[in-house]
Amino acid sequence: MIVTxxxxxxxxxxxxxxxxxxxxxxLRRELMxxxxxxxxxxxxxxxxxQTSRGQASPYIRGFTGFRTVALVDGIRLNNSTFRDGPNQYxxxxxxxxxxxxxxxxxxxxxxxGSDAVGGAVNAxxxxxxxxxxxxxxxxxxxxxxxxxxxxxxxxxxxxxxxxADRWGMAIGFGRRELGDLQGGDDVxxxxxxxxxxxxxxxxxxxxxxxxxxxxxxxxxxxQDDVKRTHRTIHGxxxxxxxxxxxxxxxxxQLRQLTYARLxxxxxxxxxxxxxxxxHAQDERQRVExxxxxxxxxxxxxxxxxxxxxxxxxxxxxxxTYGVEHYHDLVDSSQSNHATNGVLISTAIQGPVAAxxxxxxxxxxxxxxxxxxxxxxxxxxxxxxxxxADAGRLRDPISGNATSFSEDWNNVVGSGRLLWQPMEGRxxxxxxxxxxxxxAPNLSDLTRFDIARGGEIETAALDIKPERFLTVELGAxxxxxxxxxxxALFHTSIDDLIVRTPTGATVNGAAEVTKRNGSRGWxxxxxxxxxxxxxxxxxxxxxxxxxxGEADYFATSTAMSARAPLSRVNPLxxxxxxxxxxxxxxxxxxxxxxxxERQDRLSPDDARDTQRIPPGGTPEWATLNIRGGYGWxxxxxxxxxxxxxxxxxxRLHGSGINQPxxxxxxxxxxxx
Numbered sequence: 001m002i003v004t005x006x007x008x009x010x011x012x013x014x015x016x017x018x019x020x021x022x023x024x025x026x027l028r029r030e031l032m033x034x035x036x037x038x039x040x041x042x043x044x045x046x047x048x049x050q051t052s053r054g055q056a057s058p059y060i061r062g063f064t065g066f067r068t069v070a071l072v073d074g075i076r077l078n079n080s081t082f083r084d085g086p087n088q089y090x091x092x093x094x095x096x097x098x099x100x101x102x103x104x105x106x107x108x109x110x111x112x113g114s115d116a117v118g119g120a121v122n123a124x125x126x127x128x129x130x131x132x133x134x135x136x137x138x139x140x141x142x143x144x145x146x147x148x149x150x151x152x153x154x155x156x157x158x159x160x161x162x163x164a165d166r167w168g169m170a171i172g173f174g175r176r177e178l179g180d181l182q183g184g185d186d187v188x189x190x191x192x193x194x195x196x197x198x199x200x201x202x203x204x205x206x207x208x209x210x211x212x213x214x215x216x217x218x219x220x221x222x223q224d225d226v227k228r229t230h231r232t233i234h235g236x237x238x239x240x241x242x243x244x245x246x247x248x249x250x251x252x253q254l255r256q257l258t259y260a261r262l263x264x265x266x267x268x269x270x271x272x273x274x275x276x277x278x279h280a281q282d283e284r285q286r287v288e289x290x291x292x293x294x295x296x297x298x299x300x301x302x303x304x305x306x307x308x309x310x311x312x313x314x315x316x317x318x319x320t321y322g323v324e325h326y327h328d329l330v331d332s333s334q335s336n337h338a339t340n341g342v343l344i345s346t347a348i349q350g351p352v353a354a355x356x357x358x359x360x361x362x363x364x365x366x367x368x369x370x371x372x373x374x375x376x377x378x379x380x381x382x383x384x385x386x387x388a389d390a391g392r393l394r395d396p397i398s399g400n401a402t403s404f405s406e407d408w409n410n411v412v413g414s415g416r417l418l419w420q421p422m423e424g425r426x427x428x429x430x431x432x433x434x435x436x437x438x439a440p441n442l443s444d445l446t447r448f449d450i451a452r453g454g455e456i457e458t459a460a461l462d463i464k465p466e467r468f469l470t471v472e473l474g475a476x477x478x479x480x481x482x483x484x485x486x487a488l489f490h491t492s493i494d495d496l497i498v499r500t501p502t503g504a505t506v507n508g509a510a511e512v513t514k515r516n517g518s519r520g521w522x523x524x525x526x527x528x529x530x531x532x533x534x535x536x537x538x539x540x541x542x543x544x545x546x547x548g549e550a551d552y553f554a555t556s557t558a559m560s561a562r563a564p565l566s567r568v569n570p571l572x573x574x575x576x577x578x579x580x581x582x583x584x585x586x587x588x589x590x591x592x593x594x595x596e597r598q599d600r601l602s603p604d605d606a607r608d609t610q611r612i613p614p615g616g617t618p619e620w621a622t623l624n625i626r627g628g629y630g631w632x633x634x635x636x637x638x639x640x641x642x643x644x645x646x647x648x649x650r651l652h653g654s655g656i657n658q659p660x661x662x663x664x665x666x667x668x669x670x671x
């Protein structure tokens with residue numbers, strides 16, 4: 001079942017999008033993922049960039065950061081401080097607390113926000129147990145995981161209780177400790193890469209009547225001392241990389257979500273959902289420079305979210321409609337300290353403007369119209385209003401305090417066709433177009449912080465929104481012995497906001513600012529499938545290819561020049577064999593993953609030699625084996641050896657190398 005694509009439960013073969021649903025079994029017992037980005041590591045067309053451990057960001061069809069949308073139980077994780085390029089915020093979602101993860105590749109702008117250019121991801125968090133009898137029912141689990149090259153120890157405990165079909169409650173606690181990462185045969189230990197994290201979550205569901213359910217939920221994740229290693233003297237010099245100059249560069253991250261939801265469903269097919277949420281995302285950055293002076297900056301974002309959604313039969317099909325509003329309250333600060341810790345100065349702002357607010361309102365409607373028994377047309381639109389109110393920021397010209405306010409309005413649309421030429425949903429062909437519109441956020445407009453290696457970004461108050469148009473053609477097949485999915489896509493880009501060197505320096509770093517970089521494009525192809533070879537043995541594979549270009553500026557006044565789009569996923573793929581049985585639960589698989597050398601670099605990529613080696617990221621290939629076994633007592637064990645050949649490699653654009661030969665063990669007990 002895919003929920004994210006259409007905001008209602010639909011079989012994946014009935015959805016005119018490229019989709020993927022990763023179940024709890026796969027998350028915990030096969031992938032052994034601990035964060036949301038890690039859960040997407042085997043998804044074709046998705047590049048997982050790791051600035052450092054605890055700071056990972058997926059590129060979906062060429063886009064990441066504020067051009068993709070992450071949802072937690074349908075509530076936006078994105079806020080107005082998300083910066084261009086990779087960011088750390090998706091790593092604050094605990095994969096061990098998920099019931100499922102759903103991915104929609106390509107624009108999901110009509111239903112989930114016009115800034116969902118590359119795609120949308122919805123993390124469905126743990127729900128209370130579902131009792132079948134008239135009395136109380138309870139369940140729980142305990143999980144421990146060890147990883148040798150990651151020097152990781154992770155644990156989670158859960159307990160749930162429910163009363164018949166009336167109410168249910170679940171609570172979970174997690175802790176992880178990660179030491180310094182062990183690279184491959186040549187790199188060995190990567191110093192200054194460990195961190196710690198606490199997680200807690202709770203959910204309470206109460207059935208008011210047969211058709212109406214109230215849900216109350218709370219989540220809290222706290223990360224301590226997450227290092228941005230590549231900017232420090234501990235950065236690798238692998239393949240010509242340049243280490244940074246900072247002696248210390250660390251983040252503390254806090255994410256806390258509280259929400260209440262009321263869902264009402266009728267027998268005739270109507271469904272209405274109202275949600276109120278409060279999302280706090282706070283970060284603290286500590287930097288010690290080469291001369292032992294230090295800087296501390298904070299960004300605190302509190303987001304009030306309100307949404308109403310309905311699904312109803314229409315005269316021609318099924319309506320999906322709703323309104324939503326997210327209002328960010330943002331504060332930011334920066335202080336500078338002498339070598340002895342004495343305060344030297346306090347800046348006008350932190351990484352973004354202080355005392356600020358940002359509102360994002362959306363109203364959407366979509367109609368799924370059956371044209372024939374096997375042909376369906378989906379048409380939808382969204383109105384978006386974004387308003388920025390920057391209370392206090394550093395003027396990029398005078399350096400004095402100033403303020404700024406602006407708003408933008410836009411309407412985007414989407415039209416899609418789905419055709420099932422055979423009975424039984426054995427084949428699905430789909431195509432469509434989707435528009436996206438992304439208004440500048442507070443990070444675009446007011447950022448005063450590090451950009452890439454050796455650069456600092458300053459405010460840009462005269463930029464305008466970006467616009468995108470994607471066309472897509474795909475097919476899905478489900479047969480007795482095999483299944484497959486493939487898609488081709490092309491996204492046209494207009495007024496892309498890009499960083500531009502100004503030629504000046506600020507605090508010893510090269511200054512860059514934002515401007516609209518005119519036009520560009522990205523296109524690609526994706527494939528995934530599996531084939532049963534006989535008995536319990538099957539073959540599985542996937543692959544993806546992408547390429548893109550955009551206009552960039554050598555200086556703030558130079559004419560634009562066409563260059564490769566930043567951080568495009570190189571040609572990559574996976575091939576493996578799997579044997580599994582259901583009684584008892586047992587699987588074993590061996591697979592290889594590989595990626596081609598990525599030497600098509602944007603101007604930003606070429607300058608970022610702390611993360612991308614001169615000339616590009618080298619090609620790589622790994623061999624991996626893993627297996628799992630479940631006992632009737634409720635115990636399930638998974639063991640894996642990743643990167644068996646102990647290769648040194650990194651995912652394109654990352655600030656650290658991936659683990660070398662890595663022994664992993666996971667034990668879970670459910671009762």
